[in-house]
Amino acid sequence: MKERKLSVDIAGVTLKNPVMTASGTFGSGMEYSELMDINKLGAVVTKGVSLLPWEGNGTPRVAETSSGMLNAIGLQNPGIDTFIERDLEFLYKTIDKTDIPTRIIVNVCGKTEEEYVEVVRRLADTDADLLEINVSCPNVKEGAIAFGQDPGALSRITEKIKRAARQPIIMKLSPNVTNIALMARVCEEAGADAVSLINTITGMKIDIEKRRFVLSNKTGGLSGPAIKPVAVRMVYECAGAVRIPVIGMGGIASGEDAIEFMMAGARAVAVGMMNFRDHLITEKTVVSMIQYMERHDIRDINEITGCVR
Amino acid sequence: MKYSESARIIKQERLASDVFSLWIEGRIAEEARPGQFIAVYTKDPSRLLPRPISICETEGRRLRIVYRIAGEGTRQLSGLREGDTVEVTGPLGNGFPAEVKGPVLLIGGGIGIPPMLFTAKSRNDNIIVLGYRDPELFLLRELSEYGRVHIAVERPQECGREGSEYIEGLLKEGIIESFTKGNVLDAIRENGLSAGSAFACGPAPMLRAVKEYCGVNGIEAWVSLEERMACGIGACLACVCGSRDIDPHSGVRNKRICAEGPVFKAEEVII
Ligand SMILES: Cc1cc2nc3c(=O)[nH]c(=O)nc-3n(C[C@H](O)[C@H](O)[C@H](O)COP(=O)(O)OP(=O)(O)OC[C@H]3O[C@@H](n4cnc5c(N)ncnc54)[C@H](O)[C@@H]3O)c2cc1C
Ligand SMILES: Cc1cc2nc3c(=O)[nH]c(=O)nc-3n(C[C@H](O)[C@H](O)[C@H](O)COP(=O)(O)O)c2cc1C
Ligand code: FES
Numbered sequence: 137m138k139e140r141k142l143s144v145d146i147a148g149v150t151l152k153n154p155v156m157t158a159s160g161t162f163g164s165g166m167e168y169s170e171l172m173d174i175n176k177l178g179a180v181v182t183k184g185v186s187l188l189p190w191e192g193n194g195t196p197r198v199a200e201t202s203s204g205m206l207n208a209i210g211l212q213n214p215g216i217d218t219f220i221e222r223d224l225e226f227l228y229k230t231i232d233k234t235d236i237p238t239r240i241i242v243n244v245c246g247k248t249e250e251e252y253v254e255v256v257r258r259l260a261d262t263d264a265d266l267l268e269i270n271v272s273c274p275n276v277k278e279g280a281i282a283f284g285q286d287p288g289a290l291s292r293i294t295e296k297i298k299r300a301a302r303q304p305i306i307m308k309l310s311p312n313v314t315n316i317a318l319m320a321r322v323c324e325e326a327g328a329d330a331v332s333l334i335n336t337i338t339g340m341k342i343d344i345e346k347r348r349f350v351l352s353n354k355t356g357g358l359s360g361p362a363i364k365p366v367a368v369r370m371v372y373e374c375a376g377a378v379r380i381p382v383i384g385m386g387g388i389a390s391g392e393d394a395i396e397f398m399m400a401g402a403r404a405v406a407v408g409m410m411n412f413r414d415h416l417i418t419e420k421t422v423v424s425m426i427q428y429m430e431r432h433d434i435r436d437i438n439e440i441t442g443c444v445r
Numbered sequence: 446m447k448y449s450e451s452a453r454i455i456k457q458e459r460l461a462s463d464v465f466s467l468w469i470e471g472r473i474a475e476e477a478r479p480g481q482f483i484a485v486y487t488k489d490p491s492r493l494l495p496r497p498i499s500i501c502e503t504e505g506r507r508l509r510i511v512y513r514i515a516g517e518g519t520r521q522l523s524g525l526r527e528g529d530t531v532e533v534t535g536p537l538g539n540g541f542p543a544e545v546k547g548p549v550l551l552i553g554g555g556i557g558i559p560p561m562l563f564t565a566k567s568r569n570d571n572i573i574v575l576g577y578r579d580p581e582l583f584l585l586r587e588l589s590e591y592g593r594v595h596i597a598v599e600r601p602q603e604c605g606r607e608g609s610e611y612i613e614g615l616l617k618e619g620i621i622e623s624f625t626k627g628n629v630l631d632a633i634r635e636n637g638l639s640a641g642s643a644f645a646c647g648p649a650p651m652l653r654a655v656k657e658y659c660g661v662n663g664i665e666a667w668v669s670l671e672e673r674m675a676c677g678i679g680a681c682l683a684c685v686c687g688s689r690d691i692d693p694h695s696g697v698r699n700k701r702i703c704a705e706g707p708v709f710k711a712e713e714v715i716i
Binding site: 160161162163166167168170171183189190191192195196197198199200202203204205207209212213214215218360361409410411412413414415416 | 446447448449486490491492493494495534672673674675676677678679680681682683684685686694695696697698699704
C-alpha cells in the first residue's frame with residue numbers, strides 16, 4: 137500500500153487529516169470520548185465560549201426537520217474561565233502528544249467587540265492551536281450574527297480580534313447574507329487567517345395542531361444534509377474569492393461528502409449535526425476518505441482541493 | 446460505559462391500541478439501571494434525531510422498551526419485526542437512586558409507566574400507583590408482581606360497562622389494591638398513601654403535582670423529566686431543564702436531562 141498524505145495546513149498549523157468537528161455539535165469532546173477516539177480527528181472545534189456564562193434560550197431548543205434539524209441553543213456556555221480550567225484541560229490530557237496531534241480549535245462568541253477581544257486575550261496562553269470566531273450565530277439577540285451580516289462591522293471586528301489574538305484566527309461566516317464571497321474577502325483583507333462556512337441557515341417550524349412555534353425562540357438555525365448543496369455552493373464561491381484557506385461544513389455525513397466540499401475548494405471540513413445521528417461519524421469519515429484516495433490513487437489529499445472549477 | 450449498536454429485535458408485540466413492547470438484544474442491557482433510557486434511531490434518512498425511550502426492563506443481554514406511537518418515528522419502529530435490527534445508543538442518563546428511605550411510592554402516569562417496571566423489580570418495598578387515561582391497562586399485571594398496585598383511570602367510561610366489570614375483576618383477583626376515577630394524585634389522596642420516598646415518571650403536570658404533594662407531606666421525591674434531544678449524551682445542550690441552583694457542569698441555572706437526568710431530585714429542578 138502506498139503512503140497517502142492526509143495532512144493539511146491551516147494558517148501554519150498542520151492537521152493530521154482534514155476532518156474536524158463543527159462547533160456546538162461535539163461539546164469539548166468529553167462526552168464523545170466515551171464512544172470514539174478523538175485522536176483520530178484532524179481537530180476538535182469546541183462549543184462557542186463567551187466571557188461570562190450564558191444561560192441560552194428556553195426549550196424546546198431543537199426540532200427535527202426533513203434530513204436536518206433546527207436549533208436555537210442560544211450559545212449556552214459556562215464562560216471562558218471554567219472552559220479553560222475544565223474543557224481545555226480535558227483536551228490537553230486526552231490528546232496524544234504525537235508528531236501531529238489532534239488540534240484544538242476554540243470557537244469564540246460575544247455580544248460586543250470588547251467581549252470577543254477579551255475572550256481571545258484569555259486564550260493567548262492556553263493550548264488552543266487556532267481560534268474560530270463565531271460572527272454568525274442566528275440564535276442570540278445581540279452580537280454574533282450582527283457582526284457577520286454587515287461588511288463594515290465584520291471588517292472592524294476581524295481587525296480588532298486579529299490584533300489581540302496570539303493564535304491564527306478563522307472567521308466563521310453566516311449563509312444568511314446576499315453575497316458570502318464578499319464577506320470572505322472582507323475577512324481576508326482585515327487580516328483573518330482562514331474562513332469557515334457555513335453556519336446554520338435561519339429557519340422556522342410551526343406546529344399546526346397547537347398553532348404554535350415549535351422552538352421557544354421561534355426561529356432556529358437549520359443544519360444537516362438538507363443544507364449541503366447550499367453549503368457546497370457557498371464554499372465554491374468563497375474559495376474562488378480568497379487566498380486564505382476555506383474550511384467547509386454543512387450536512388457532511390460521509391467521506392464522500394467531505395471530498396465534495398474539498399473539490400469545491402475547502403482545505404479542511406467539519407462534521408456537525410450528523411454527530412448526533414452517529415456518534416462515530418467523524419472517525420468513519422476519515423476512513424472513507426482514505427478509501428476514496430485508494431480507489432482513485434490520490435497521493436495527497438491537497439490535490440483535490442478546488443480541483444473542480 | 447455507553448454503546449452505539451445495531452441491536453437485533455427479539456420480539457415486538459402490541460400491548461394496547463397504540464402501545465408496543467419491543468425486546469432487543471445487545472450490550473446495553475448488561476449495564477442498564479432503572480430510570481435510564483436509550484436513544485433509538487429510525488432507518489429513515491430524513492429523520493435524523495434520536496427517539497429517547499426509557500428502559501422498561503432487562504434480562505441478561507436482552508432489553509425491553511415499551512412505547513406509544515406518538516408520531517412517524519415510533520410508527521416506523523412499530524413496523525419492525527423479529528430478526529430486524531435497530532440502531533440504538535445507551536444506556537443513557539442517570540436512573541433512580543438505589544439507597545433511599547423506604548417504602549417507595551412508584552408513580553407512573555401513561556407512557557411514564559414503563560420505567561417503573563424496571564424500578565419495581567429492583568426493590569422490595571414498593572407501593573405502586575399507576576395512572577391510565579383509559580381502561581387499556583398495559584403492564585399492569587407485570588407490575589402487580591412487585592408490589593401493591595393502586596390505579597387511577599381518567600376516563601374509565603370509555604369501555605362502557607365491560608370496562609367497569611373488568612376493573613371489578615382485577616380488584617377481586619387481587620391484581621389491584623384500589624381503583625380511582627381520576628389521576629394518580631387522586632388515588633394517592635383517596636387511599637391515604639404515605640411513604641419514605643417517591644419516584645415518578647409521567648407528564649409534566651403530574652410531576653408538578655407529585656413534587657408539591659411530596660413537599661408538603663415530607664416525602665423525598667425524584668422525578669424523571671422529558672425534553673427534545675439531539676446528541677443524547679450531554680454534548681449539545683438541547684435538552685436542558687431549569688435548576689434551583691447553579692449547575693456545576695453548565696455554570697448556569699440549568700441541567701442536561703440526558704446527562705444529569707432524566708431523573709432528578711424534585712426540589713432541585715423547575716418542572
Ligand atoms: C428520557 C425520555 C424517556 C422517554 N421514554 C419513553 C418511553 O418509555 N415510552 C414512550 O413511548 N415514550 C417515551 N418518551 C417520549 C418519546 O421520546 C417520544 O414519544 C418520541 O420521541 C416520539 O417520536 P416520534 O417520531 O414518534 O414523534 P414525532 O413527533 O414525529 O417526533 C419528532 C421529533 O420530536 C421528538 N419528540 C417528540 N415527542 C417527544 C417527547 N415527548 N420527548 C422527547 N422528544 C420528543 C422526537 O424524538 C423527534 O426528534 C421518552 C422521552 C424522554 C425524553
Ligand atoms: C446544536 C448546534 C449547536 C451549534 N452551536 C454552534 C456554536 O456554538 N458556534 C458556532 O460557530 N456554530 C454552531 N453551530 C453550527 C455548526 O457548527 C455548523 O456550522 C452547522 O451546523 C452546519 O453544519 P452541519 O450541517 O454539519 O451541522 C451549531 C450547530 C448545531 C446543530
Ligand atoms: S440531547 Fe444533547 S445535551 Fe442532551
